[in-house]
Amino acid sequence: MDFARFSSEFEFHPRAFRAIGSATLSAGALLLGLASAGVVRASPVPGYYDSVNASNAEVLRASLHAVIDDHQRFPYTSTATDTWDILEQADENSGNTAEILDVYLNASFPKFGGGGGGYNREHTWPSSYGFPTDGSQNYPYSDCHHLFLSDESYNSSRSNKLYGQCDASCAERLTVANGGVGGGSGIYPGQSNWTTTGIWETWAERQGDVARALFYMDVRYAGGTHGGTGASEPDLILTDDETLVATTGTNASVAYMGFLSTLL
Numbered sequence: 190m191d192f193a194r195f196s197s198e199f200e201f202h203p204r205a206f207r208a209i210g211s212a213t214l215s216a217g218a219l220l221l222g223l224a225s226a227g228v229v230r231a232s233p234v235p236g237y238y239d240s241v242n243a244s245n246a247e248v249l250r251a252s253l254h255a256v257i258d259d260h261q262r263f264p265y266t267s268t269a270t271d272t273w274d275i276l277e278q279a280d281e282n283s284g285n286t287a288e289i290l291d292v293y294l295n296a297s298f299p300k301f302g303g304g305g306g307g308y309n310r311e312h313t314w315p316s317s318y319g320f321p322t323d324g325s326q327n328y329p330y331s332d333c334h335h336l337f338l339s340d341e342s343y344n345s346s347r348s349n350k351l352y353g354q355c356d357a358s359c360a361e362r363l364t365v366a367n368g369g370v371g372g373g374s375g376i377y378p379g380q381s382n383w384t385t386t387g388i389w390e391t392w393a394e395r396q397g398d399v400a401r402a403l404f405y406m407d408v409r410y411a412g413g414t415h416g417g418t419g420a421s422e423p424d425l426i427l428t429d430d431e432t433l434v435a436t437t438g439t440n441a442s443v444a445y446m447g448f449l450s451t452l453l
Contacts (some may be wrong), residue, residue: 237256241256250408257405258409258415262331263333264331272333272336273302273303276338277300281300291343292398293392294339294365295372296367308339309344310336310337311337311347312336313402313403314403314406318435319423321437321439322440326420328410328420329410335403346362349436350388351388351434351446352400352448352451356377357377359383362383362384363381364382423440427448427452429448430445431447
């Protein structure tokens with residue numbers, strides 16, 4: 190596939206080009222997922238995806254993994270450049286560069302740096318599902334492709350719930366009107382997040398961002414070791430089988446998150 194041509198026709202998230210891939214899908218379905226990912230603001234670096242082969246789903250997945258694996262790790266928290274620094278640029282409010290825009294409440298917060306200020310870091314793939322121990326050899330824990338800045342109370346409410354479908358019986362977690370989206374309440378699904386035991390449904394405007402983050406994790410982390418450092422990496426798998434999703438007390442070789450059908 191000509192990714193240079195493709196990238197000229199669609200805009201992409203300022204964080205990264207988050208590719209959707211599953212070996213169980215046809216290549217056509219994968220590319221449709223990429224095309225329907227939503228309108229965002231940055232393009233991939235020219236030539237970055239030239240080696241990706243979209244001839245079929247399995248080859249697409251493997252060649253995409255080869256491009257995006259072995260990334261440089263930045264520390265979760267450090268006096269040097271860390272995830273706070275990166276996320277405050279990635280989640281910057283386009284209407285005010287002195288602010289960040291959080292993922293669930295849709296609220297703007299003045300950039301605080303290093304924690305505090307009413308927002309914190311959300312692991313969309315909960316670290317408790319496969320990589321709970323931060324450290325220099327734990328790549329997914331500090332991988333900013335699946336980290337978002339979030340209102341502290343909403344991050345706590347989401348906890349490690351799976352992304353799934355709710356209904357009007359679920360508890361509503363409102364958004365605020367900001368940037369022409371969000372706000373309103375009372376009617377499912379509206380522009381709200383919804384939650385019940387074990388389930389979190391992200392509000393409509395950010396569902397695609399969350400889904401791309403989770404599919405990135407599934408494709409990026411396929412087990413084995415980091416090509417540069419030799420660090421062991423987990424095989425992260427999206428599933429609809431809730432019985433496979435479990436907290437791990439230590440970093441695991443295989444871990445699961447859901448729900449695949451909802452994220453698709």
